[in-house]
Amino acid sequence: DGGITQSPKYLFRKEGQNVTLSCEQNLNHDAMYWYRQDPGQGLRLIYYSQIVNDFQKGDIAEGYSVSREKKESFPLTVTSAQKNPTAFYLCASRPTGNEKLFFGSGTQLSVL
Amino acid sequence: QKEVEQNSGPLSVPEGAIASLNCTYSDRGSQSFFWYRQYSGKSPELIMFIYSNGDKEDGRFTAQLNKASQYVSLLIRDSQPSDSATYLCAVESRRTGGFKTIFGAGTRLFVKA
Numbered sequence: 129d130g131g132i133t134q135s136p137k138y139l140f141r142k143e144g145q146n147v148t149l150s151c152e153q154n155l156n157h158d159a160m161y162w163y164r165q166d167p168g169q170g171l172r173l174i175y176y177s178q179i180v181n182d183f184q185k186g187d188i189a190e191g192y193s194v195s196r197e198k199k200e201s202f203p204l205t206v207t208s209a210q211k212n213p214t215a216f217y218l219c220a221s222r223p224t225g226n227e228k229l230f231f232g233s234g235t236q237l238s239v240l
Numbered sequence: 241q242k243e244v245e246q247n248s249g250p251l252s253v254p255e256g257a258i259a260s261l262n263c264t265y266s267d268r269g270s271q272s273f274f275w276y277r278q279y280s281g282k283s284p285e286l287i288m289f290i291y292s293n294g295d296k297e298d299g300r301f302t303a304q305l306n307k308a309s310q311y312v313s314l315l316i317r318d319s320q321p322s323d324s325a326t327y328l329c330a331v332e333s334r335r336t337g338g339f340k341t342i343f344g345a346g347t348r349l350f351v352k353a
Binding site: 159161163168169170171172173176177178179182183184186187216218222224228229231232233234 | 286328341
């Protein structure tokens with residue numbers, strides 16, 4: 129079945145540690161997105177990518193990094209510079225603009 | 241000013257009533273408008289999308305767009321307890337490097353049986 133797979137479902141980070149969240153899609157979508165959601169809040173855009181080897185900062189990119197080496201994959205690294213990383217992270221994709229976003233099931237990141 | 245603003249609620253309506261959810265946006269160049277429903281701990285799911293001024297109906301849901309007023313709304317008729325969720329307004333604009341979708345903070349809706 130086509131879809132977006134995020135892993136892991138739950139992730140714990142120690143102080144000063146970098147962690148990477150995986151996002152893979154087999155929908156052949158060009159555009160991919162990372163959002164962060166805090167409890168009771170909406171989604172805030174971290175990074176987005178329209179094509180392979182190109183990505184743009186969203187509204188809250190500080191402390192995060194991404195890569196887009198393959199069309200299917202858009203991993204997000206939460207670096208030690210992100211001082212408050214605890215949140216629900218959602219990856220999304222879409223075939224082109226003006227279309228709905230397809231979401232993964234999310235990764236809950238917590239700090240130990 | 242936030243790019244997309246919604247009343248956080250909670251909005252409480254009795255079963256069978258009409259629920260009205262509102263959203264304003266700041267970017268006049270915005271092209272596409274979406275309403276997503278999100279249950280606690282789950283991913284958002286698309287309810288409605290609208291591109292042109294006016295109303296768009298789909299079953300119990302009606303989306304309304306007024307670009308001059310930079311306003312978009314969602315009406316839910318015959319509200320059911322299963323409609324209780326957070327409703328996210330999303331606005332899309334074309335930017336360098338692709339299409340950027342910005343979400344509002346969401347409105348929590350409670351439908352009382």
